[in-house]
Amino acid sequence: MTPTWVQLAYLVAALCFVLALKGLSTPRYARAGNLLGAAGMALAVITAFVHGAVNNGLLILLAVAAGVVVAIPAARSVKMTAIPQMVALFNGVGGAAAALVALTEFLAVPDGSVLFEVFTVLTVLIGSVSFSGSVVTFLKLQEIMTPRPVLLPAGQVVGIGVAAASALLALSVVLTGSGPLLVLLAVAGLALGVLFVLPVGGADVPIAISLLNAFTGLAVAASGYVLANTLLIVAGTLVGASGTILTRLMAAAMGRPLTNILFGAFQTTTAIAHSDEQRTVRSGTVEDVAILLGYAHSVLVVPGYGLAVAQGQHAARELAQLLEQRGITVDYGIHPVAGRMPGHMNVLLAEADVPYENLKELDDVNPGMGSVDVVLVVGANDVVNPGARDEPSSPIYGMPIFDVDKAKAVVFMKRSMRPGFAGVDNSLLYNPKTTMLFGDAKESLTKLLAAVKQV
Amino acid sequence: MIDLVTIFVLAVFVGFEVVSKVSTILHTPLMSGANAIHGVILVGAILITGRAEHGLEIALSLAAVFLATVNVVGGFVVTDRMLEMFKGHKPTKGHGEQAK
Numbered sequence: 001m002t003p004t005w006v007q008l009a010y011l012v013a014a015l016c017f018v019l020a021l022k023g024l025s026t027p028r029y030a031r032a033g034n035l036l037g038a039a040g041m042a043l044a045v046i047t048a049f050v051h052g053a054v055n056n057g058l059l060i061l062l063a064v065a066a067g068v069v070v071a072i073p074a075a076r077s078v079k080m081t082a083i084p085q086m087v088a089l090f091n092g093v094g095g096a097a098a099a100l101v102a103l104t105e106f107l108a109v110p111d112g113s114v115l116f117e118v119f120t121v122l123t124v125l126i127g128s129v130s131f132s133g134s135v136v137t138f139l140k141l142q143e144i145m146t147p148r149p150v151l152l153p154a155g156q157v158v159g160i161g162v163a164a165a166s167a168l169l170a171l172s173v174v175l176t177g178s179g180p181l182l183v184l185l186a187v188a189g190l191a192l193g194v195l196f197v198l199p200v201g202g203a204d205v206p207i208a209i210s211l212l213n214a215f216t217g218l219a220v221a222a223s224g225y226v227l228a229n230t231l232l233i234v235a236g237t238l239v240g241a242s243g244t245i246l247t248r249l250m251a252a253a254m255g256r257p258l259t260n261i262l263f264g265a266f267q268t269t270t271a272i273a274h275s276d277e278q279r280t281v282r283s284g285t286v287e288d289v290a291i292l293l294g295y296a297h298s299v300l301v302v303p304g305y306g307l308a309v310a311q312g313q314h315a316a317r318e319l320a321q322l323l324e325q326r327g328i329t330v331d332y333g334i335h336p337v338a339g340r341m342p343g344h345m346n347v348l349l350a351e352a353d354v355p356y357e358n359l360k361e362l363d364d365v366n367p368g369m370g371s372v373d374v375v376l377v378v379g380a381n382d383v384v385n386p387g388a389r390d391e392p393s394s395p396i397y398g399m400p401i402f403d404v405d406k407a408k409a410v411v412f413m414k415r416s417m418r419p420g421f422a423g424v425d426n427s428l429l430y431n432p433k434t435t436m437l438f439g440d441a442k443e444s445l446t447k448l449l450a451a452v453k454q455v
Numbered sequence: 456m457i458d459l460v461t462i463f464v465l466a467v468f469v470g471f472e473v474v475s476k477v478s479t480i481l482h483t484p485l486m487s488g489a490n491a492i493h494g495v496i497l498v499g500a501i502l503i504t505g506r507a508e509h510g511l512e513i514a515l516s517l518a519a520v521f522l523a524t525v526n527v528v529g530g531f532v533v534t535d536r537m538l539e540m541f542k543g544h545k546p547t548k549g550h551g552e553q554a555k
Binding site for chain 1: 456459462463466467468469470471473474475476477478479480481482483484485486487488489490491492493494495496497498499500501502503504505506507508511512513515516517518519520521522523524525526527528529530531532533534535536537538539
């Protein structure tokens with residue numbers, strides 16, 4: 001039986017986790033919430049060690065030390081642009097840990113009850129799915145593999161087959177209590193995770209991460225039943241539940257139902273490369289654009305991932321300040337999913353001291369778009385693609401966008417004609433109102449800054 | 456067993472409730488923070504290692520301890536780094552003109 005002091009410590013830790021999630025939901029207390037969560041975690045881990053580490057104490061300390069040595073430098077040195085894939089990796093190793101815990105416990109307790117075996121099977125399966133799925137999202141976001149939806153031939157059939165095999169294996173483990181079958185189930189789970197994430201493309205990957213995060217939470221909760229540990233149940237369930245809600249909120253921010261995001265690629269396989277017709281693009285010089293900006297009354301900046309990659313946020317703010325000194329109104333249009341994670345642009349521009357009041361959302365900007373003189377699209381693409389509004393065949397159809405094609409002029413700062421992260425062609429590039437300014441976002445902004453001073 | 460089910464059901468509702476009104480800006484930090492919290496599997500990993508006796512059990516559970524530590528530590532540190540970006544940029548009404 002677990003001693004009372006241990007249970008009390010776990011209770012305090014669980015409360016810390018609830019308050020941490022609560023804090024993280026409000027800007028004011030977010031940081032304090034995170035620290036409180038960390039404190040609760042420290043309490044829980046120290047309690048578990050003092051109470052439970054009867055054997056192998058030194059080995060445990062060494063394994064923890066190794067984990068710390070790996071994780072801290074990784075988390076500290078990761079660039080802001082690469083944070084989503086870092087989160088995916090941390091989520092994946094958590095899933096793997098849960099699967100390993102259940103597997104080990106299963107080997108140590110050869111003849112457990114049926115319920116014990118059911119929860120073992122659940123933990124191993126969900127944990128494996130979460131691990132391999134997270135690794136694939138990491139590879140996609142890191143662009144080690146293509147970020148576009150990957151459709152295997154007969155992918156749906158294979159997926160259903162592997163899912164059915166997993167269910168059969170799970171059932172036979174519960175019936176026979178066989179260790180080798182459980183290992184096989186873990187392998188099936190790994191395959192399932194890969195198949196699940198492969199067809200998710202481009203800008204939808206962060207949503208897959210959020211869902212896998214909820215999965216890991218559920219795996220941890222299930223492992224709590226395996227070990228009869230209330231803290232694991234409470235914390236795992238909290239993450240599972242809040243992660244599910246969060247996933248739905250993120251999907252809502254993209255204006256699309258979750259099923260469409262996860263399985264949408266199966267329905268729109270041909271829409272991606274449909275236009276071979278010759279269309280002309282108007283490319284301008286820095287001086288052209290400077291004149292355009294210098295004589296505008298209102299300018300809207302729509303930043304995207306390209307701005308983050310080029311670290312151009314400070315140059316963007318300087319340009320905005322220069323324009324404001326000339327009496328031009330400058331606002332920033334922040335799309336909820338611009339960049340590679342929700343809120344990415346807010347973080348980036350906050351770092352460059354752009355005032356909060358200047359950051360406008362879709363609904364603030366779109367109604368008055370007709371009176372905006374120049375829209376400066378800096379490294380964004382999909383979030384201004386009119387196809388999301390006008391072409392039902394487009395894979396991103398239904399996502400809310402900035403209607404920048406309704407503004408008087410558009411300047412597109414882009415590295416190349418390559419399509420955006422979602423891999424979708426953008427008709428705005430060929431719009432007669434559009435001027436292209438090719439090059440690295442930061443370089444172009446700096447040149448533009450100098451040129452506007454001359455105007 | 457029924458106690459554990461009760462706990463599960465209550466925790467589901469608490470989980471739904473605490474994040475139901477989160478602003479878009481905080482989606483990613485919240486996801487990352489929740490990610491760190493499920494690293495609590497470290498507690499389970501330590502407990503099973505603490506009573507493991509055979510080589511295979513010890514090896515597997517130590518691997519779990521290592522992975523769970525990466526999850527916990529990395530999760531909290533990366534969340535803190537994200538939130539650090541917001542520091543000092545809260546809507547400081549009344550000080551908005553200080554840039555001039």
